[in-house]
Amino acid sequence: MRTLKFAVLGLLNRRPMTGYEIGKEFDYELGQFWNAKHSQIYPELKKLLDEGLVVFDIEISGDILEKKRYTITEKGQLELLKWLHKDEPVEKTPKDIFRLRMYFSNNLDLESRIHLLESQLIQHKKRLSILNKTMEQYQGGVPPHDTDRFGDFIVLESAILREEYVIKWIDKCMGYCKAALEKEQGKAK
Amino acid sequence: MRTLKFAVLGLLNRRPMTGYEIGKEFDYELGQFWNAKHSQIYPELKKLLDEGLVVFDIEISGDILEKKRYTITEKGQLELLKWLHKDEPVEKTPKDIFRLRMYFSNNLDLESRIHLLESQLIQHKKRLSILNKTMEQYQGGVPPHDTDRFGDFIVLESAILREEYVIKWIDKCMGYCKAALEKEQGKAK
DNA sequence: ATTAAACATGTCAATATTTATATGTTTAAC
């Protein structure tokens, strides 16, 4: 349903941007829940332009480099608002390769499983610590509800809670595997 | 990286199945983290057949209906095992339309936001209650680590924890919006 | 001056996924 369309419109509604800058946005807070490569962004911008939802100005950077700075049109804002108001049913849960792997993990010996879980745990803890670091800038509390910062803040919070849940789950799995391993080793004695 | 290939191999490694039955599997525990439509499954089975990773027998059901029951080959099992052992880096977090919407939610009035959050909350609570119901069958504790049930159990647990985190997040967002609304109404008085 | 990293824009091919179209059989309920 062309979600990228609305991701781009939403970003341009914050401020005019070039395609490159839109791509950069996916490196920050929003990137935790949406992203696209430049090979998808540029064609999407072209489409939005054709539909009259955005316009662009050429900006010269340095001597000759032409940057296209896109601005959302009134029509674009209207479509964005309409989309934002939509009360759509919860999506089906997203695909997750690691869980798929764990679903079949009974085929792995316990040591391999523990190794895989450990590796994921380290990475998620690292990710969480980065997210927590990012959260430090919000010492002043929740940003005003009518500013862009509000959106930044709540998705960051979601990302943090998400990592916490994943870590909790991995810990549990690790507990099951370690308990089984000890039981096996006890029997072996 | 053809993840569906391994999802199918993993399922066929549990027991021989028809394409239709593979599709059904995505309705249960596994469906929380992987799924595919039959229009993707049948071509995938054909590919696996060409690659010698599965074989099939024709089974007659009723008078004439031919069912193709696929079985994983030794080669298929080897590939599956190799894939299961792979220690791959954590994926980038999956896309989520509702969070994208909330990211731009500063453009919505507080009432609309609360309405959208409320709608999501109800749906997630319902989903959680279904998952908890499913969990009831595991009264006997964690299934043995070398059985299929183990996989069923841990992904179900992950799904439950996930819903709990989402609900926690939505509650927080709702709290922010309601607080802001009260503050606004206080000012209006 | 040189160089590397970041900035900047685009297309193309391949892969993945969804939606629609197509065609039937079997089973269980009425």
Added chain:
DNA sequence: GTTAAACATATAAATATTGACATGTTTAAT
């Protein structure tokens, strides 16, 4: 006997996404 739901297989078209190819400029460091 009829009917509806579930079972069963498959292809085609459209959409979404990724990875590779292609080309160049600007900025900051050395």
